[in-house]
Structures are given as structure tokens and as C-alpha cells.
Amino acid sequence: MFNQESAEKFAYQLESDWNSQEINDFLNYFTEDVEIVSSNILRFVNESNGTISGKETLRKYWEFAREKFPYFKYKLSEINFKGNVLILKFYNSIDDSYSYGNLTINDDMVITKMVVSYV
DSSP, X not given: OXXXXXXXXXXXXXXXXXXXXXXHHHHTTEEEEEEEEEHHHHHHOGGGTTEEESHHHHHHHHHHHHHHOTTOOEEEEEEEEETTEEEEEEXXXXXXXXXXXXXXXXXXXXXXXXXXXXX
């Protein structure tokens, strides 16, 4: 599905749209029934078991995150792909750490699942 050029284009646009802080634009990358798995979700939504589903739930979570960390930015540092999966390494401006996003993308180039790991 991806080649180097399309993977880079998608990844850099994703980074740019996240850093623009326009949540509605960023949500366009996700299906209505998207599933997100992240230890940060568990930190803020105790009953979630680290997983949230659905674009509207994701919107609420990211609005909360933007409120709590208004200057939070990602800087993309590595792009890998195989088939319909992108694995992105991001520098995290909140605590000078890195995170890895494993994104499953459908044929319409929309994210159906994202698993985020922090190192």
C-alpha cells in the first residue's frame, strides 16, 4: 500500500496537522470507529484500560490533552512502513521522550487503529 514517498507524505502531514492544534482537521485522519491504545489514555481515563474507541471519544480525549498541555508538539524522527501499517517515531516536547505510533490504515488512507508506546 505504501511506498517511501507516500509514507513520508502521510506522516509529515499528520505531524503538521497535529502541531497546528486544529483537532477537527486532525480527526479527519481517523475512521468513525477508530481504536486507540496508549498508556497515556490510562493515565487520564482510568476506566478505559488504556483503550478508547470512536472518533467522538477521541475528540474529547484530545481536547482534554490540549487543555492540559497546550504547547505539546510532536517532531517526527523516523518513518517505517509495511503494507498498510505505518510505524512512526516521534519526539515528545512535554518530557523530552520518544513515542512510537503503530498506525493501521485502510484503503481510503484513514487510520482504523493506533497503538502508541512511550519510551
